[in-house]
Protein backbone atom coordinates (compact mmCIF):
# COMPACT_ATOMS: atom_id res chain seq x y z
CA UNK A 1 0.00 0.00 0.00
CA UNK A 2 1.50 3.39 -0.90
CA UNK A 3 2.00 5.67 2.07
CA UNK A 4 0.49 9.14 2.11
CA UNK A 5 1.85 12.11 4.00
CA UNK A 6 -0.42 13.95 6.40
CA UNK A 7 -1.10 17.40 4.92
CA UNK A 8 -0.79 18.99 8.36
CA UNK A 9 2.07 17.38 10.30
CA UNK A 10 3.80 15.70 7.36
CA UNK A 11 3.75 12.23 8.92
CA UNK A 12 3.82 9.37 6.46
CA UNK A 13 0.92 7.19 7.49
CA UNK A 14 0.03 3.84 6.04
CA UNK A 15 -3.45 3.76 7.49
CA UNK A 16 -5.59 4.91 4.61
CA UNK A 17 -8.54 6.99 5.71
CA UNK A 18 -7.65 9.04 8.78
CA UNK A 19 -4.02 8.25 9.58
CA UNK A 20 -3.05 10.78 12.26
CA UNK A 21 -6.55 11.30 13.64
CA UNK A 22 -7.04 7.56 13.89
CA UNK A 23 -3.77 7.08 15.75
CA UNK A 24 -4.62 9.94 18.05
CA UNK A 25 -8.01 8.48 18.96
CA UNK A 26 -6.36 5.20 19.89
CA UNK A 27 -3.72 7.00 21.91
CA UNK A 28 -6.30 8.98 23.87
CA UNK A 29 -8.47 5.94 24.49
CA UNK A 30 -5.46 4.11 25.87
CA UNK A 31 -4.51 7.04 28.06
CA UNK A 32 -8.04 7.42 29.40
CA UNK A 33 -8.09 3.81 30.42
CA UNK A 34 -5.18 4.38 32.78
CA UNK A 35 -5.64 7.81 34.26
CA UNK A 36 -8.06 10.66 34.73
CA UNK A 37 -8.91 12.87 31.73
CA UNK A 38 -6.50 15.75 31.31
CA UNK A 39 -3.77 14.13 33.28
CA UNK A 40 -0.35 15.35 32.14
CA UNK A 41 0.17 12.71 29.47
CA UNK A 42 -3.24 13.10 27.95
CA UNK A 43 -2.76 16.86 28.05
CA UNK A 44 0.68 16.76 26.46
CA UNK A 45 -0.49 14.44 23.70
CA UNK A 46 -3.49 16.63 23.05
CA UNK A 47 -1.40 19.82 22.90
CA UNK A 48 1.13 18.28 20.51
CA UNK A 49 -1.54 16.81 18.27
CA UNK A 50 -3.53 20.02 18.10
CA UNK A 51 -0.49 22.15 17.29
CA UNK A 52 0.62 19.68 14.63
CA UNK A 53 -2.86 19.72 13.06
CA UNK A 54 -3.77 23.39 13.41
CA UNK A 55 -6.38 23.53 10.64
CA UNK A 56 -8.40 20.74 12.21
CA UNK A 57 -8.20 22.10 15.75
CA UNK A 58 -8.27 25.87 15.49
CA UNK A 59 -10.39 26.28 18.64
CA UNK A 60 -7.80 24.57 20.83
CA UNK A 61 -4.61 26.15 19.44
CA UNK A 62 -4.22 28.99 21.92
CA UNK A 63 -4.60 26.73 24.94
CA UNK A 64 -2.21 24.18 23.47
CA UNK A 65 0.32 26.93 22.70
CA UNK A 66 0.01 28.41 26.21
CA UNK A 67 0.39 24.94 27.71
CA UNK A 68 3.58 24.06 25.84
CA UNK A 69 4.99 27.52 26.56
CA UNK A 70 4.36 27.00 30.25
CA UNK A 71 6.12 23.64 30.22
CA UNK A 72 8.96 24.11 27.72
CA UNK A 73 9.75 27.81 28.12
CA UNK A 74 8.78 28.61 31.71
CA UNK A 75 9.79 25.16 32.89
CA UNK A 76 6.78 24.35 35.03
CA UNK A 77 6.06 20.67 35.69
CA UNK A 78 3.34 19.21 33.43
CA UNK A 79 1.40 17.99 36.49
CA UNK A 80 1.22 21.58 37.81
CA UNK A 81 0.32 23.01 34.40
CA UNK A 82 -2.52 20.58 33.76
CA UNK A 83 -3.62 20.82 37.37
CA UNK A 84 -4.12 24.57 36.83
CA UNK A 85 -6.06 23.94 33.62
CA UNK A 86 -8.30 21.39 35.30
CA UNK A 87 -8.91 23.78 38.22
CA UNK A 88 -9.97 26.47 35.73
CA UNK A 89 -12.14 24.03 33.76
CA UNK A 90 -9.86 24.32 30.78
CA UNK A 91 -9.34 28.10 30.92
CA UNK A 92 -5.76 29.36 30.70
CA UNK A 93 -4.87 30.86 34.13
CA UNK A 94 -4.61 34.65 34.08
CA UNK A 95 -1.17 34.58 35.70
CA UNK A 96 0.36 32.68 32.77
CA UNK A 97 2.34 35.13 30.67
CA UNK A 98 2.08 33.67 27.22
CA UNK A 99 3.76 35.23 24.17
CA UNK A 100 1.47 35.67 21.19
CA UNK A 101 1.17 32.64 18.98
CA UNK A 102 2.43 32.67 15.39
CA UNK A 103 -0.32 32.06 12.83
CA UNK A 104 1.29 28.79 11.78
CA UNK A 105 4.32 26.64 12.57
CA UNK A 106 7.54 28.19 11.28
CA UNK A 107 9.49 24.98 10.64
CA UNK A 108 8.54 21.41 9.77
CA UNK A 109 8.03 19.03 12.68
CA UNK A 110 11.04 16.82 13.45
CA UNK A 111 8.88 14.35 15.34
CA UNK A 112 5.28 13.47 14.43
CA UNK A 113 2.72 11.09 15.83
CA UNK A 114 3.97 8.49 13.35
CA UNK A 115 7.41 8.57 15.03
CA UNK A 116 5.94 7.53 18.34
CA UNK A 117 5.99 3.97 17.05
CA UNK A 118 3.28 1.61 18.15
CA UNK A 119 0.52 3.01 20.27
CA UNK A 120 1.81 1.53 23.50
CA UNK A 121 5.09 3.32 22.94
CA UNK A 122 3.18 6.53 22.35
CA UNK A 123 2.35 6.70 26.03
CA UNK A 124 6.05 6.46 26.85
CA UNK A 125 7.04 9.67 28.64
CA UNK A 126 10.27 10.22 26.69
CA UNK A 127 8.69 9.88 23.27
CA UNK A 128 5.83 12.05 24.30
CA UNK A 129 8.32 14.65 25.47
CA UNK A 130 10.24 14.47 22.18
CA UNK A 131 7.00 14.91 20.23
CA UNK A 132 6.05 17.95 22.32
CA UNK A 133 9.52 19.51 22.13
CA UNK A 134 9.58 19.11 18.34
CA UNK A 135 6.14 20.70 18.17
CA UNK A 136 7.18 23.63 20.32
CA UNK A 137 10.43 24.12 18.38
CA UNK A 138 8.61 24.13 15.04
CA UNK A 139 6.14 26.76 16.18
CA UNK A 140 8.89 28.86 17.70
CA UNK A 141 11.20 28.36 14.73
CA UNK A 142 14.19 27.94 17.02
CA UNK A 143 16.40 25.28 18.44
CA UNK A 144 14.90 24.00 21.69
CA UNK A 145 18.07 24.60 23.71
CA UNK A 146 18.48 28.20 22.53
CA UNK A 147 14.90 29.15 23.23
CA UNK A 148 14.94 27.53 26.66
CA UNK A 149 17.87 29.72 27.65
CA UNK A 150 16.35 32.86 26.22
CA UNK A 151 12.98 32.25 27.83
CA UNK A 152 14.63 31.56 31.16
CA UNK A 153 16.33 34.94 30.88
CA UNK A 154 13.12 36.71 29.79
CA UNK A 155 11.25 35.12 32.63
CA UNK A 156 13.93 36.20 35.11
CA UNK A 157 13.80 39.78 33.83
CA UNK A 158 9.99 39.73 33.99
CA UNK A 159 9.99 38.55 37.56
CA UNK A 160 12.55 41.21 38.49
CA UNK A 161 10.41 43.96 36.91
CA UNK A 162 7.32 42.72 38.72
CA UNK A 163 9.27 42.64 41.97
CA UNK A 164 10.54 46.19 41.47
CA UNK A 165 7.16 47.64 40.47
CA UNK A 166 5.45 45.93 43.41
CA UNK A 167 7.72 47.90 45.72
CA UNK A 168 7.10 51.34 44.23
Ligand SMILES: [Zn+2]
Pocket residue numbers: 006007008009010011020052053
Ligand atom coordinates in the same frame (compact mmCIF):
# COMPACT_ATOMS: atom_id res chain seq x y z
ZN1 LIG B 1 -0.69 14.43 10.82
